[in-house]
Amino acid sequence: MIWCRFDKNGRVSYGLVEGDAVVAVDGDPFAQHSRTSTHHSLADVKLLVPVLPPTFYAIGSNYRTHVIERSKAKGFAQPKFYDRPRVGYRANSALIATGEDIVKPKDSGPRFEYEGELVAVIGKRCRNVSPSEAADCIFGWTIGNDVTERDWQKNDPTNLRGKNSDTFKPMGPWIATGVAPQDMTTHVRLNHKTVHSFPTGNMLFSAAEVISDISRTNTLSPGDVVWLGTDELPQSLKPGDVIEIEITGIGVLRNRVVAEA
Numbered sequence: 717m718i719w720c721r722f723d724k725n726g727r728v729s730y731g732l733v734e735g736d737a738v739v740a741v742d743g744d745p746f747a748q749h750s751r752t753s754t755h756h757s758l759a760d761v762k763l764l765v766p767v768l769p770p771t772f773y774a775i776g777s778n779y780r781t782h783v784i785e786r787s788k789a790k791g792f793a794q795p796k797f798y799d800r801p802r803v804g805y806r807a808n809s810a811l812i813a814t815g816e817d818i819v820k821p822k823d824s825g826p827r828f829e830y831e832g833e834l835v836a837v838i839g840k841r842c843r844n845v846s847p848s849e850a851a852d853c854i855f856g857w858t859i860g861n862d863v864t865e866r867d868w869q870k871n872d873p874t875n876l877r878g879k880n881s882d883t884f885k886p887m888g889p890w891i892a893t894g895v896a897p898q899d900m901t902t903h904v905r906l907n908h909k910t911v912h913s914f915p916t917g918n919m920l921f922s923a924a925e926v927i928s929d930i931s932r933t934n935t936l937s938p939g940d941v942v943w944l945g946t947d948e949l950p951q952s953l954k955p956g957d958v959i960e961i962e963i964t965g966i967g968v969l970r971n972r973v974v975a976e977a
Contacts, residue, residue: 718967719745719856720890722761733758733890745855745891746839746938765811766858766891767837769941771934772806774833774862774879775926778919778945785949801926804875806862806943810885817974818863819883820955827866828953828973831946832904832961834916835860836923837891838940842931850927853936856893859961859969860943861886863953886971887941895965897923905960906951914947916963 718733730745731738738756743749745767777783777798787795812818820828839855862879863886869878879885897917904912921929923944930936953959955975962968 717856717893718890719766719893721764721766722756723764724756724761728764731756731761763813763815763889765813765887766889767939767941768808768811769939770937771940772808772811772885772943773803773930773936773940774806774860774943775801775803775921775945777802778921778926779914779947780918780920781914782945782947782949783920789949797920801921801929803926803930803942806875806885807880810880810882812883812886812971814886814888814969814971816886816971817883818861818886818953818959818971819976820953820973821865821881822976824865825867826952826954829864829866829950830904830906830953830959830961831862831864831950832902832912832963832969833860833862833946834897834900834902834923834944834963835887836927836942836944838927838936838942839938841935841937842927843935845928845931847922847924847928850931851924853927854923855938856891857895857897857963857966858887858891858941859889859963859966860941861959861961861969861971862943862946864950886969888969889967892966899965901964902947903960903962903964904950905962906953907958908960911951912948918947919944
């Protein structure tokens with residue numbers, strides 16, 4: 717099943733994507749809801765961020781090659797692998813939908829990079845759960861692009877600017893249910909050329925392990941999202957670039973980069 721959130725003539729609602737059509741839904745995926753008789757062509761609606769999360773979690777250093785290559789880029793002799801997930805927060809104000817523009821700030825530097833990530837969407841309240849219990853709390857999956865200004869990140873311990881500036885968090889295009897990370901492949905295309913392809917599920921910490929670890933101290937709620945990191949070494953983006961993150965079984969998140977006016 718594919719859930720989307722869309723705007724049609726100024727009215728925002730959830731819907732089910734079925735082929736080239738969207739079936740409008742009364743309610744939302746995380747509570748009582750029902751299909752309506754209203755159908756729209758997918759081409760005639762504006763897709764929005766598929767969920768506005770109550771809490772927006774993100775993990776770093778979750779793929780082996782990424783850790784190794786980032787360590788080399790920083791000039792470290794040995795990569796550092798962590799014994800538990802390193803989870804932080806992101807800002808909802810940074811979220812944009814597929815098709816919307818990533819704005820590169822005037823004072824940002826050349827190391828303005830994408831990070832293609834699988835995103836787990838929470839469907840049940842969970843607190844202090846085991847990994848197997850955490851897996852049952854995942855409603856579905858979407859795609860994120862964790863855009864990062866590396867020079868800002870270096871001097872920004874909270875990532876307020878480096879990762880949370882407006883438009884730095886594309887997410888979408890929708891939420892897919894009934895699929896599994898171990899069956900997925902992530903493809904990153906820059907200006908329509910594939911620059912990375914990696915097994916999505918080849919994480920150091922699985923989604924269930926990350927959610928379980930968060931739940932030791934934090935209650936997760938329906939609609940929360942957990943971004944799960946990227947692999948390989950991202951390249952830099954510049955105005956005019958088109959960045960596409962495709963995860964098989966979900967879809968394609970596509971955004972253009974523009975310069976701040």
